[in-house]
Amino acid sequence: MRLERDRASVWDPFVRMFHWSLVLACLAVWFSAEEWEWLHVQTGYFILVLIGMRLLWGLLGPRHARFSDFLYSPRRTLDYLSDLRSGSPQHYLGHNPAGGWMVILLLLFLSGSAGSGMLTAFEHAEFWEDLHEGLANLTLLMIFVHLGGVLLSSVLHKENLVAAMWTGMKKRRDANV
C-alpha cells in the first residue's frame, strides 16, 4: 500500500477496471434486453468473465482486494450498521462491513442473472427466462441500495468514494481499520 501524505493507494488497477467495466456492462445489458439480443448475450458472457477474474483476484490480489479483507462477521456488520444509524460509523480504508457484503451479494446476483440468461437457450426455457428476469430486477434493486450506501458513506465520512474508485486513492485516518 503506497502512502502519499494523507492519502493511501487502496484500489489497484484491476479492481478499478473491474468496477467500471461492470458498471458499463450492467448499463449495456439493461438497455439491450429488449432489442439488441447479440449485445445483451455477449455482455452477459463478459459479466461472467469479469466475475471469474474478480473471484481469482479476491484470492491472489493485494490486501484490500482480497475477500478476507472485507468479509466481516454478522455481529460486526450489525454493529457497523448500528453505528451508521447513529451517524458515527468507523472509517475503513478498504470496504466497510456493509460494503463488503454488498460486493458478495452483487457478485452472486449478477452470476445468477447471467447464468440463468445462458440457460434460456436450453430446456425449460420459460423457467430460466422467468428466473433471469427476477434475478435481473433484484440485481437492479441491489445496485440502487449500493448507490445509496456509497452516497451515505461519502457524506458521513466526508469522502468522495466514487472518485476514490476512479483514482484508487482514499483518505487516511487515525482510526482506520
Place this chain on the structure above:
Amino acid sequence: MSETGLTRLSWLFVAVTLGFAVALFQGGAPAVAGDDHDEARDLRHVMEEPSSCPIHRASAVCRSGWPCRWTGIPFEPKSSADRVTAAPDERAVRIQGEFSLSA
C-alpha cells in the same frame, strides 16, 4: 508478493480481461435473417442470377453457386451489368397484378 509484483499482476489481469472483451465483442453483431443490409441484398441478387446450367435455369431451387450436381456445369453468373435488371421489377409488377386481381 511485493507491492510492485502485485501491481504488475493487477495490470496483467486488466490486460487478460480486455483480451476477453475484444474476443467477445470483435466484429460487431452478426447479420441475421431479419437484416437487409446492402451486402445481404447484393448477395441475394447474386443468388438469384440465372446460371448457364440448364438445370439451374430450370430449377428455382438449385441456386447454391456450386457446380450442378447433375451436369457438373459450374455456376456462372452473368456480367454485373446484367444483374438485377428487369427481374425485380417484373416480380413487382406480377405481385402487384396478382394483388389487384385478388382484390
